[in-house]
Amino acid sequence: MHELSVVDGILRVVEIQKRKHRFSRVKLIEIICGKYNCLSEDNLQFCFDAATESSSLKGARLKIVRRGEDYRCAACNAEFGAESESLPTCPACRSTDVIPRMDYAVYVRSLEVE
Amino acid sequence: MKIKMRERVLSSNDAWARENKAFLTERNIRMLNLIGSPGAGKTCLLEKTIDLLGERIALGIIEGDLATAKDADRIRKKGVPVYQINTGSGCHLNARSVHKAMRELCTDTPINLIVVENVGNLVCPAEFDLGEDAKVAVLSVTEGDDKVEKYPLLFTKVSVLLITKMALLRHTNFNLTTVRKAFRKLNRMAPLFSMDSLSGRGFSPWMEYLNAAVQREDSK
Ligand SMILES: Nc1nc2c(ncn2[C@@H]2O[C@H](COP(=O)(O)OP(=O)(O)O)[C@@H](O)[C@H]2O)c(=O)[nH]1
Ligand SMILES: [Mg+2]
Ligand SMILES: [Zn+2]
Numbered sequence: 292m293h294e295l296s297v298v299d300g301i302l303r304v305v306e307i308q309k310r311k312h313r314f315s316r317v318k319l320i321e322i323i324c325g326k327y328n329c330l331s332e333d334n335l336q337f338c339f340d341a342a343t344e345s346s347s348l349k350g351a352r353l354k355i356v357r358r359g360e361d362y363r364c365a366a367c368n369a370e371f372g373a374e375s376e377s378l379p380t381c382p383a384c385r386s387t388d389v390i391p392r393m394d395y396a397v398y399v400r401s402l403e404v405e
Numbered sequence: 406m407k408i409k410m411r412e413r414v415l416s417s418n419d420a421w422a423r424e425n426k427a428f429l430t431e432r433n434i435r436m437l438n439l440i441g442s443p444g445a446g447k448t449c450l451l452e453k454t455i456d457l458l459g460e461r462i463a464l465g466i467i468e469g470d471l472a473t474a475k476d477a478d479r480i481r482k483k484g485v486p487v488y489q490i491n492t493g494s495g496c497h498l499n500a501r502s503v504h505k506a507m508r509e510l511c512t513d514t515p516i517n518l519i520v521v522e523n524v525g526n527l528v529c530p531a532e533f534d535l536g537e538d539a540k541v542a543v544l545s546v547t548e549g550d551d552k553v554e555k556y557p558l559l560f561t562k563v564s565v566l567l568i569t570k571m572a573l574l575r576h577t578n579f580n581l582t583t584v585r586k587a588f589r590k591l592n593r594m595a596p597l598f599s600m601d602s603l604s605g606r607g608f609s610p611w612m613e614y615l616n617a618a619v620q621r622e623d624s625k
Contacts, residue, residue, distance in 0.1 A: 293528075307412075378590055395562070396414075398413055401409045402407070
């Protein structure tokens with residue numbers, strides 16, 4: 292269950308923000324990840340709920356936003372984003388020799404708190 | 406109130422991965438992270454690899470399984486230093502437990518290559534960097550030729566794809582060309598080697614890959 296590791300990471304981030312901003316309740320946690328990251332909102336929420344059952348974070352909602360991949364064209368050096376399933380062609384020169392930037396990291400993008 | 410940020414969620418694993426990388430660089434050791442389904446033939450591949458090792462490579466192995474030291478026992482029988490990690494319910498190895506393992510492994514034996522056999526799983530291990538130089542995917546012909554498309558994350562991240570159990574190919578409808586095409590859509594660079602770990606057929610490119618990996622480190 293790698294969701295547990297992700298939930299653990301989210302809790303660390305929230306804890307640090309809490310010390311900074313002194314909020315009492317978290318309503319929404321926005322997670323951003325790459326299109327290939329194996330995270331499902333349902334599973335993540337399930338694990339999160341279990342982990343926060345008796346804490347002040349109980350009831351917070353998780354939302355996953357998937358970013359498109361960023362590419363660089365090896366032929367003309369153009370940089371562009373694309374959502375396609377397989378490697379795209381360069382919008383500038385039509386070359387198929389494109390290199391994905393592959394940022395697979397998962398981030399917390401925002402917290403809605405009160 | 407909405408607080409905006411950009412905080413990495415797995416920062417603790419990432420920090421340990423960086424620690425591992427530094428540990429390995431300092432000692433001139435390369436590390437590969439072997440990932441594939443349960444039963445794909447990861448341990449068999451390691452056993453045959455050990456049989457074919459030249460003297461250039463001083464191998465150490467880290468085994469990851471939910472339970473038992475069965476794989477470590479198989480490797481130890483071959484006379485190679487091995488450390489078994491049991492993850493309990495964990496579906497993947499994390500950088501921290503690998504750190505402990507690599508320290509243990511490197512205490513009394515000189516090693517220049519560590520291969521980590523990750524927990525059998527095509528999904529979760531791909532998400533957790535261990536500080537390795539490269540990820541290696543192991544896919545057997547009995548798993549079906551649609552797995553590259555179905556589990557894209559791993560195949561975009563690997564530096565080599567090994568197709569195992571080639572001796573069984575004619576008993577399946579596995580199409581190597583299909584796999585090659587799907588793999589190329591996700592990964593332009595990584596080589597694909599097809600092999601059989603019981604007979605050792607097709608192992609030369611893989612052994613060359615390992616030798617080159619270790620040599621690159623020597624010449625630094
Ligand atoms: N014919 C054949 N059988 C294999 C090969 N590799 C693994 N096997 C069989 O597959 C089973 C599982 O292999 P193992 O290495 O334990 O898989 P792991 O779970 O990925 O470590 C073993 O019992 C082997 O007999 C191969 O290359 N050829
Ligand atoms: Mg095994
Ligand atoms: Zn271009």
